[in-house]
Amino acid sequence: MHLKPSTKSKRSCNKLVQSEFDCVIVGAGFVGAALGLGLASCGLKVAVLDHLPPPAQPEHDPRGLALAPSTVSLLSRLQVWPALQAHATPIETVHVTHHNHFGSLRLRHRELGVPALGYVCPAPLLQASLAGALQAAGITVNWSSRLLATHATAAANELHIETSGTRAHWTTALLVGADGIASGVRRLLGIKVDQRDYGQTSIVANIDVDAPRPHTAYERFTTGGPLALLPLGGRRYVAVRTARTEDVAALSALSEDAYLADLNQRFGSCLGAFTQLGTRRTFALVQQRARELHRPRAVLIGNAANTLHPNAAQGLNLGFRDVTALLKVLTTARTNGADLGDALVLAEYASARAPDHRATSRLTDGLARTFGIEHWAVGVLRSTALIALDRVVPLKRALLRQVIGNRK
Incomplete structure (x- = not known):
């Protein structure tokens, strides 16, 4: 079943909040925020959550x-x-x-x-600009929130969320893990990684x-x-x-x-x-690559999928290219009336990204290993x-x- 943009509905039942979304993005960093903006601009109902507390002020970040x-x-x-x-x-x-x-x-x-x-x-300027754009688009970031469990069905992905002690049950067509190198989404999905320290x-x-x-x-x-x-x-x-x-x-x-x-x-x-x-x-x-990019009604992007050595400044840009590719696949699926979480849709995304992931990973790893030999x-x-x-x-x-x- 395709989850079309819908009116948000909540009800309180034993302190369990019910909500329905087209896409839930875990991770409010650069990549997750950009994806949320892109999907919202297409008329999709998007939720973004992050385990961190809301930033009181821009963090000092020299990057x-x-x-x-x-x-x-x-x-x-x-x-x-x-x-x-x-x-x-x-x-x-x-x-x-x-x-x-x-x-x-x-x-x-x-x-x-x-x-x-x-x-x-x-870095702080980019993060602040993305946060401001999310707010302007009416997308609320659910800070101090954890994804406790995920269960994909034929109709939707059932998510159990906890925010500041309050638990909620969300349903979504698609769950996106944009939560970095230690991705909790990837762990819950049981996707293994290959890592080089x-x-x-x-x-x-x-x-x-x-x-x-x-x-x-x-x-x-x-x-x-x-x-x-x-x-x-x-x-x-x-x-x-x-x-x-x-x-x-x-x-x-x-x-x-x-x-x-x-x-x-x-x-x-x-x-x-x-x-x-x-x-x-x-x-x-470290270099870290997820062995799979998707599971039923779930997909990984950014550092949750690939973490690279920074020697060629490719890691963040690779993540943004993930966003571009996923937006293209999902907007095409929506135009065609397809289910955003359909396995064929997600397989198309994974296939499209594989060559870039391989080439960029080989470039940065090759530089790190070749220039690390002292002879x-x-x-x-x-x-x-x-x-x-x-x-x-x-x-x-x-x-x-x-x-x-x-x-x-």
Whole structure:
């Protein structure tokens, strides 16, 4: 049975609230919020829930998110991008080097004829813009809520929800797990994952530089892991340093001056001296892939489906491409009068996403493993590969298309 957009009905029976939706999204982060906006714009009745409490104020988050053109296209369709554009810094060139080795690779926007290879946007601004758009669309985020159980039937997916001690029974045509690497939806569905622990942690902080180069992002592969600098405009950059997990405590304990000096030494002098270190935050790095993307009346997207090494800034963009693909499949199903939770509909989504998931996972995992080998002979091969990528146009174009989210 296809659940058409319906009038919300609630009744109290032994403190159990009854509600019916076309789609219930677990996870109110970037990806879940974007999907909710897209589905609501099609006239579907959507509910979003998250286990976290409502944010009292924007969380201090130093991350600058590298948004691919494919992501910007989605945010534009959702009418979120106009509020972000003035605060987003275009990336026109990506400069890739290997510390203490010859060879480099420069990826330029004009080589693909696009306005930019990506845009760096402050993470809190993107989250606030999506939250504001959800509110404007009349979508209430159910904070401090947990999905306790799910049971798919021929007619609907029966969900048991708990919010601040109050339990509810919801029915929905489709349940979407957008609840991150430790997805509770994935656990309830019994979907297993394949995981690789890189033994690395990223340290993220904002810095100032003395000699900025506008609209240029840097990826420098060093002993212990890559160092990326993403421009935020002016002299400000986001520094994303990857280090061995066993070294992170010592690095985090360094004084501001000592940390900046070490960072500067690893990166080099092309941007001058590093100054003004912001708050440092750490994130453990793993690759994780769900073995299945869907079960009856349920589907996984974003980090619940795939978590990647951040060395090519692909993880969030891959999640947004999940949103784009799922919106396409579900809106087509709705237009054709099909059931949103039909197995064939969800299989179509999984089939459409499989090539991108495989290619992007191989790219980030390959970079992490290849540049993690510390041997002089391997270093020579890596440098030779960078030179080849820089000079062999078909290879370079293929890499550029992957980076910007266009695999065609």
